[in-house]
Every structure is written in structure tokens, then in C-alpha cells.
Amino acid sequence: MSTATLSQYLKQQTGNLTPELANVIEAIIDSCKTIDQALQKGAIAGILGSAEHENVQGETQKKLDVISNQILIDALQSHPNVGGLASEELDTFTSAQENGQFLVLFDPLDGSSNIDINMCVGTIFSILPAKNAVTQAEDFMQAGTEQVAAGYVMYGPSTMLALTVGAGTVFFTYDIDTQEFILTKTDISINPATQEYAINASNQRHWEAPVQRYINELLEGKTGVRGKDFNMRWVACMVADIHRILCRSGIFMYPYDLKNPKKAGRLRLMYEANPMSMLIEQAGGAATTGRVRILDIQPTELHQRVPVILGSKDEVELVTSYH
Numbered sequence: 001m002s003t004a005t006l007s008q009y010l011k012q013q014t015g016n017l018t019p020e021l022a023n024v025i026e027a028i029i030d031s032c033k034t035i036d037q038a039l040q041k042g043a044i045a046g047i048l049g050s051a052e053h054e055n056v057q058g059e060t061q062k063k064l065d066v067i068s069n070q071i072l073i074d075a076l077q078s079h080p081n082v083g084g085l086a087s088e089e090l091d092t093f094t095s096a097q098e099n100g101q102f103l104v105l106f107d108p109l110d111g112s113s114n115i116d117i118n119m120c121v122g123t124i125f126s127i128l129p130a131k132n133a134v135t136q137a138e139d140f141m142q143a144g145t146e147q148v149a150a151g152y153v154m155y156g157p158s159t160m161l162a163l164t165v166g167a168g169t170v171f172f173t174y175d176i177d178t179q180e181f182i183l184t185k186t187d188i189s190i191n192p193a194t195q196e197y198a199i200n201a202s203n204q205r206h207w208e209a210p211v212q213r214y215i216n217e218l219l220e221g222k223t224g225v226r227g228k229d230f231n232m233r234w235v236a237c238m239v240a241d242i243h244r245i246l247c248r249s250g251i252f253m254y255p256y257d258l259k260n261p262k263k264a265g266r267l268r269l270m271y272e273a274n275p276m277s278m279l280i281e282q283a284g285g286a287a288t289t290g291r292v293r294i295l296d297i298q299p300t301e302l303h304q305r306v307p308v309i310l311g312s313k314d315e316v317e318l319v320t321s322y323h
């Protein structure tokens with residue numbers, strides 16, 4: 001098995017990966033080590049439960065949402081290579097250093113409703129090139145295809161990092177003794193066929209017809225048009241659901257629904273859909289809203305939401321063809 005650390009891996013990469021970009025990735029990952037420590041302490045440190053306020057999306061923040069967000073901002077705002085920051089937990093973008101070459105966008109703690117039940121949570125990040133010496137709001141409005149790196153850290157039984165710098169998707173596992181992320185899986189490739197799907201089925205009555213049809217066909221199993229049985233999995237933490245797909249294939253869906261017709265979807269384009277779509281495509285999978293490739297979407301606002309259908313190529317193509 002390889003024993004390359006994250007720094008060693010980043011030094012071996014070429015193409016997009018300048019030393020400045022490597023520095024930014026390492027700063028993000030160092031913050032995730034601090035978040036990991038906080039999560040490990042849990043109730044002992046008195047950091048479980050809700051904070052006193054809601055975030056810009058109208059969701060109740062957990063104390064750890066606030067703590068994780070602050071850890072990332074403290075590390076990145078003063079970083080010489082970071083021009084600006086945007087977080088799921090902040091109303092607007094935050095400018096950082098003049099002439100910083102990169103913009104960093106993040107969901108500091110994904111799946112945070114899992115915190116109080118001691119289940120999987122994660123940090124998702126996306127890195128875009130900066131556009132101006134002094135970052136402005138419009139500079140963030142770049143399609144997912146412009147991302148120079150994306151990844152997540154999953155705080156699970158092992159703490160793991162999934163990373164892409166545009167040359168495939170790889171996994172690292174955190175070694176708590178040396179406090180280094182060690183490269184543990186390369187050449188990740190999602191099987192185009194799968195027998196596993198992930199969707200919040202409690203929203204079924206709100207789904208559009210194409211998704212209704214697709215899920216009904218999966219549920220019919222061997223006796224239906226698909227001629228095989230499927231399994232359903234749902235961790236309620238996007239990081240964990242995507243991690244499973246990168247490990248053993250599958251399709252993940254948070255489709256458009258009619259519960260709140262004005263809301264385009266539940267997941268955020270800039271903090272969740274884009275970085276996950278890059279990781280999935282770099283591993284040979286596909287990612288769409290059902291109508292358009294996610295990475296091609298021209299964003300119009302920082303906190304934009306989109307429908308998300310991603311994972312094993314054959315299944316994503318089938319459900320897309322129903323739209």
C-alpha cells in the first residue's frame with residue numbers, strides 16, 4: 001500500500017496543481033483536522049446541540065456548524081493564496097487577501113443533523129480561480145467546470161478525504177498518530193451499473209413524474225421492467241451517501257419536487273452539487289439535474305439550489321432519459 005502523505009501526493013501532481021493551490025488545499029485539510037478533533041470530543045466539550053440562531057437558509061444551526069465555519073474562515077481568510085471565501089453558513093461572500101489566486105467555497109459541516117446522534121458528518125469544499133485582484137461577488141459566479149479542485153472530509157469510523165485536482169478522484173485516510181492524511185485509494189472508478197439507490201422516499205408524493213416512474217421501476221425489482229432487485233440506502237449526510245457511491249457504485253437523488261415549487265431543489269449548487277459532481281465525474285460517474293449536467297450550470301446566486309441526480313452512469317442516463 002502507498003504511504004504517500006497528502007503533501008507528497010500534491011507535490012507529485014502536475015497540470016492545474018500549482019504550489020499555491022497545493023497550499024490552499026493543505027490549509028483546508030488542516031482546518032478539517034481541527035474540526036475532527038472537536039467532533040471527537042463531542043459532548044465532553046459541550047459542543048453538541050443547537051446554536052441560538054438560524055443561518056441564511058432559514059435552517060437552525062448546530063453549535064458545530066458555527067464552530068466548523070469559524071475554523072475554516074480563521075485559516076483561510078488570512079491565507080496569502082485565497083482571494084475570497086463563501087460558506088453555506090454565511091449570508092454573503094467574505095473577501096480575503098488581495099491578489100489571492102483562489103476562491104474557496106465550503107459546506108463546513110454537511111449532515112449536521114447527524115451530530116446529536118453520533119453519526120457521520122463531513123466538510124465539503126470547492127476551489128475556483130480568482131478573477132480580480134480584489135474579489136467581488138460576481139467572481140464566484142463560475143460554472144462547476146471551472147473548479148480547479150474539490151473534495152470532502154468524512155468524519156466517520158475513519159476520517160477520510162476524497163480529493164480531485166482534475167486527475168481522477170483519490171482517497172486518503174487520516175492517521176491519528178502522525179496526524180497525516182495517507183493516500184489509501186487511487187484510480188477510483190464507479191461501476192456504470194448498480195443495484196443500489198439513495199433517495200429520501202418520504203418526499204415521494206411531491207416528486208415529478210420522471211422520478212416517480214424511475215423509482216417505481218426499481219421497487220418492482222425482479223418482476224418489473226428492470227428484471228433485478230435493488231437495495232435502498234440513505235445516511236442523510238450527503239458526504240456519506242456520496243462516499244458509498246465512490247466506494248461501491250450507486251445512484252443518489254435529491255430531485256426537484258413540488259412540495260415548494262419555487263425552490264429549485266434542496267442541495268446547494270456551489271457548496272454541495274458542484275464539488276460532488278466533480279468528484280463523481282472524475283471517478284467515471286455522471287451528475288445531472290435530470291435536465292442539464294450540473295457542472296455546466298451558470299450560477300446566478302451564491303446560495304442557489306439545484307436538483308441533484310448523480311452516480312453510476314447507466315442509471316443516471318436512464319433517469320435523465322425519463323425527463
Ligand code: MN
Nearest residue numbers: 107109110111
Ligand atoms: Mn450540506
Ligand code: MN
Nearest residue numbers: 107108109110
Ligand atoms: Mn452544512
